[in-house]
Amino acid sequence: MSVKARVRDAISRNPLMHGWFVAVCARFTMRLFNLQTYLSIGDLRAKFRAALWRKFMEMAGQLGTEKIVISNNRAVFYYPDGCAFNVSAAKASISGTQFSYGGYEAEETRLMASVVAAGSTVIDVGANFGWHAIHLSRRVGDSGKVLAFEPIPATYAELTENVALNACNNLKSFSFALGNEARTISMYLPGTDMGAGAASQFLDTGDRVEVSMLRLDDVLDREGVEHVDFIKADIEGGELNFLRGTERLINRCHPVIFVEIVDIHCHRFGYVPQDLIQLLTGHGYHGNYIDENGALVDIDVTRPQNGNYLFRPA
Known part of the structure; x- marks a missing residue:
């Protein structure tokens, strides 16, 4: 029996004390009720949980989602564009950005949609939990194709779950890295x-995770893919x-290339x-830096800015 319950039981068994207690409580009911909730650890925890839920409901209305479904310690965010994504409880998962922003890389998502046409074949290198791959899958439609690459096993599992959640029949995922050699x-x-x-x-x-690395040229030969229209590569320095x-x-094919370049x-x-800029300009590409508003600006080759770039055949 809790301390609170023992005190209440003792008061109830003493008629004089009970009468006095009722008289006092009748006058200070709400103050005593509030005090009681702070004297109980269980009540404190319940108040804290309730406060968190109220805050979450308040935030949910500002996230731009159509609905959020929570079940079995999991959350799924459904968006007005028809896409849906799981939010992993894992600390390292980047899908948790949805709790903060109700989405992921909005400007980049809009830009990719503007340069990718229906029926296109798309490569997503560093697909992570699948945000861009799935949006691109919707963009290219049934006549298009998306190949998504994610080498980290736990992240790849997130990717495949989201692909299944969105029924992306035109998307094929691969659980290995891409580079300039097979090893x-x-x-x-x-x-x-x-x-x-x-x-x-x-x-x-x-x-540390051991993963396989292949060359995209070899993978496309194996998959029988002869033409690619768009490539997105964000692999933390492995882009070159x-x-x-x-x-x-x-x-x-001279595909349009969306690539991250960060000096570190x-x-x-x-x-x-x-080096990366020169490689692509050497293949006849013209590049632009993508600023924080999603606008395309000229590249300062002497001091390239850190961030995302769009390269198109000149």
Whole structure:
């Protein structure tokens, strides 16, 4: 029996004390009720949970979602555009950004939709939990195709769950890395919040995972894919090696390329941003930096800005 219950029982068994207690409580009912909730650990926890739920409901109305379904310790966010995504409870999962923003990389999503046409064949390198791959799957439609690559096993599991949730029959996922040679490599997954978004081959911390790496040119030959219209690559510094492993495709198809370039990531792989820019301009591409508003601006080749770039055949 709790302390609160014992006190209440003792008062109830003493007629004089009970009469006095009732008289006092009648006058200060709400104050005593509020005090009681702070004297009980169980009540305190219940108040805290209720406060969290109220805050969540308040935030949910500002997230731009159509609905949020919570069951079995899982949440699924449904969006007005028809896409839906699981939110993982794992600390490292980047899908948790949906709790904060009700989406993921909105400007990038809009830009990709503007340059990808229905019927296109699309490559998503570093697909993570599938946000862009699934939106691109909807964009290209039944006559198009999306190939999504994600090497980290736990993140790949998120990707495949979201593909199934959205019934993306035109999307095929692959659980290996892409680079400029075929071999096994070590990748590291930081244990920080949203660390899956920073998983990379060259890090000095994190859980080590052995994964296979292949060249995209070889994968496309194996899959019988002859033409590609659009490539998105965001692999924390591995972009240059990836592009070197897809030069046959670039020369043959000249796909539009959306790529992240960050100097620190480049340095870990032994190159500078200008090397990647020069590789693509050498193949006849014109590039633009994508600013924070999603606008395309000219590249400052002497001091390239960190962020996302769009390269199109000149």
